[in-house]
Amino acid sequence: MEKNVAVGRRKASIARVFISKGNGAITVNGKEHKEYFPVVYLQHKVEAPFAHSGLGASYDVKVNVNGGGVKGQAEAVAMGISRAILLVSPDSKPVLKKERLLTRDARVVERKKPGLRKARKKEQFSKR
16 A cells, blocks of 8 residues: 655644545544544644545545644644645646645744843833
8 A cells, every 4th residue: 555645834833644545534643633623624724635636535644743733733734635645646736736735834933032021022111
């Protein structure tokens, strides 16, 4: 059985995706993806690459994801699945690219600076 491996990243999350012929099951960290991501819009994010490429029930996906929060993990999984689909079906690249599923979103939390409350928040200025 042929397995293709791809990696997706978002914020502090890293998802390793293994895709193989099957019946459309998506497993994330040993759980079914709807159990791992109980919020509906995150489930749609994870399922989006298959919905747009039209490969829905023909491949099984096994994902190992760690780091970050649930939203970052869901977006990392979606990117990893998109990259894995390209390995199996290169002709779906224009559709996935148009939906921005192949674009790495590099925005991360800005670091806290010394002397400030947060990254940019300062103490209130007092003139007198």
